Amino acid sequence: MAIYTTFFLCKPSELPGGFPGWRLPLDQPVRREVHNPFTGELLVVDTCEPEWPEDALGETERTYRVVVIEGSYEQYLEDRLPPFVRSCPHWAAKGLMETELAPLLEAVGVSASIDFPIYGPPSLGATVQQLPAEFLAKATSLDQQKVAQKWAAAMSTPEHTHSVSGRKLSDGWTACEALQLLQPLVDLARKASAGQQMYLLTEA
Secondary structure: OOOEEEEEEEOHHHHHHHOOOOEOOOOOOEEEEEEOOOOOOEEEEEEOOOOOOOOOOHHHOOOOOOOOOOOOHHHHHHHOOOHHHHHOOEEEEEOOOHHHHHHHHHHHOOOOOOEEEEEOOHHHOEEEEEOOHHHHHHHOOOOHHHHHHHHHHHHOOHHHHEOOOOOEOOOOOOHHHHHHHHHHHHHHHOOOOOOOEEEEEEEO
16 A cells, blocks of 8 residues: 655644644543554553544545546646645655654754644544654754765664564665655755644555
């Protein structure tokens, strides 16, 4: 299954209107029992995600989800975006998620975590996360070569290159590969206006 990731800029107050049918986090975390989708194991987690009724999809169904690939792949990524995200400054990338972003934040020197500022119905298969404001503030003045080297080194450790069973899956990243991902994020950060934050839309 393909995972699509799109970074975009907007003001926090614009999120509810941009994602109709989605819900804001609970004021306080609650404890819930959930099943691990891979192992079936019952887990107890603290979460701020609101409760969802069985028919929660309703009007939030993504009619933009299926798009015929015509022309470049970059244009395909653009065409499948929801209208709100397409109207915001954004960068459409494939498969760059929190697993890769956490080492980037560490390389930049940001200790804050990535949050969920709004939740979509689980059946939608999409999430929106907010990158720390500190990352957005630092991104425009980074030593990109140095950060790329640190990011690549982190993504080349066994934690990211081997399976849980210890089987090697990849050789990791080169600094050049990390820089190719870092540069569009920095370019996007430089487009931010007052009050805007950087968000990540992930869709399955």
